[in-house]
Amino acid sequence: KNQVEQSPQSLIILEGKNCTLQCNYTVSPFSNLRWYKQDTGRGPVSLTIMTFSENTKSNGRYTATLDADTKQSSLHITASQLSDSASYICVVIPTGGGNKLTFGTGTQLKVEL
Amino acid sequence: GAGVSQSPSNKVTEKGKDVELRCDPISGHTALYWYRQSLGQGLEFLIYFQGNSAPDKSGLPSDRFSAERTGGSVSTLTIQRTQQEDSAVYLCASTGQGRVSTDTQYFGPGTRLTVL
Numbered sequence: 001k002n003q004v005e006q007s008p009q010s011l012i013i014l015e016g017k018n019c020t021l022q023c024n025y026t027v028s029p030f031s032n033l034r035w036y037k038q039d040t041g042r043g044p045v046s047l048t049i050m051t052f053s054e055n056t057k058s059n060g061r062y063t064a065t066l067d068a069d070t071k072q073s074s075l076h077i078t079a080s081q082l083s084d085s086a087s088y089i090c091v092v093i094p095t096g097g098g099n100k101l102t103f104g105t106g107t108q109l110k111v112e113l
Numbered sequence: 114g115a116g117v118s119q120s121p122s123n124k125v126t127e128k129g130k131d132v133e134l135r136c137d138p139i140s141g142h143t144a145l146y147w148y149r150q151s152l153g154q155g156l157e158f159l160i161y162f163q164g165n166s167a168p169d170k171s172g173l174p175s176d177r178f179s180a181e182r183t184g185g186s187v188s189t190l191t192i193q194r195t196q197q198e199d200s201a202v203y204l205c206a207s208t209g210q211g212r213v214s215t216d217t218q219y220f221g222p223g224t225r226l227t228v229l
Contacts, residue, residue, distance in 0.1 A: 004155065032215070043117070043204050043220025044156075089155070100172065101218075103155035 003027045004092050004104035012110045017080055021107045023073040023090030034091040035064050035075045038106065044089055047075070080111045115139070117221035119205050125227045126195055134190045134224045138207030145188050146208075146218065147180055151201040159203075162188060195228045202226070 004025045013019050025033070032051045036044035048057040048064040050073075056065045061078045077084055090104040118137045126132050138145050147159040158172035162182040173179070177195075182188040192199055202223040208216035 042222050043206070044218075045220070046217045049215075049217065100158045101156075103157075105153065105155045 003102050004090055006088075006090050006104040006107050008107060009105075010108040010110070012112060013080055015080060015082055015111050015113055018076065018078050019080060019109065021075045021077075021088050021090075021109070023075070023104055025071050025073070025090070025092045025102075025104075027092040027094050027102050028071070029095040031093050031095045033064075033066055033073050034093070035062070035073075036089040036091060038087040038089060040086070047088075077109075082111050082113070085109060085111045117205055117207055117219050119203075119221035119224050121224060122222065123225045123227075125229065127229050128197060129194055131191065131193045132195055132226065134192075134203050134226070136188045136190070136205030136221060138186065138188070138205070139209075139219055140186075142207035142209050142219075143185070144208045144210070144216070145182055146206045147188070147190050148204045148206065149174075149201045150204055150223070156204065159190070192226075195226075197228045200226055200228045 007022045030052055032049055034049045035047045037047050038044040047062050048059050050057045050064060050066050052068055063076045066073045075088055087106040087108050089106045092102045117139055120135045124132055143164045145162045148156040149159055150156050160173055160180045161169040177193045180190045202225050204223045205221045206218040208218050210216050
């Protein structure tokens with residue numbers, strides 16, 4: 001069982017709408033949780049990095065939240081744009097886990113006109 | 114260039130052949146990572162280089178996989194006697210300090226390997 005699970009697996013929304021992507025993890029303890037955006041045919045790009053003690057982190061239209069009690073994180077995208085179409089990956093870095101980041105399988109978002 | 118580069122971008126090979134994948138990290142970055150991204154799967158850690166320290170090879174799936182980093186810069190991932198299950202996108206990332214807990218990883222575009 002993957003220690004980082006994301007939902008939904010895929011999502012289609014209209015341009016201008018908001019959406020929220022979910023990440024549930026079992027990795028514990030962890031030092032930080034990250035959200036990446038991966039465009040088709042490209043490498044992932046970091047959007048947000050949150051330590052275990054942070055509740056929220058914003059980067060423009062992207063806002064990540066973290067609830068360490070329920071082991072859930074979400075990524076909220078406001079006023080979506082066509083360029084937001086990509087895979088969004090949740091990554092958890094375990095404390096003392098060496099160099100092994102635990103990646104979720106991603107949510108594939110498509111923004112349409 | 115300012116980013117991480119990888120070559121080739123695509124590689125098609127026949128089962129049983131050896132392949133070499135190259136990664137040029139961001140200049141000055143001391144840490145370099147290799148990952149594998151299979152269809153429908155999350156990124157899988159393969160190997161990590163940090164400066165002159167011994168690499169962390171704990172993610173390599175079999176002894177057919179090896180990697181080296183020459184002069185603390187360019188890295189080559191070699192897969193010997195390729196199998197169809199090796200088909201995946203191989204991603205390289207680098208960070209400035211090698212502190213995986215805090216550093217931002219900068220990824221290359223990946224090499225898509227197809228084993229026929």
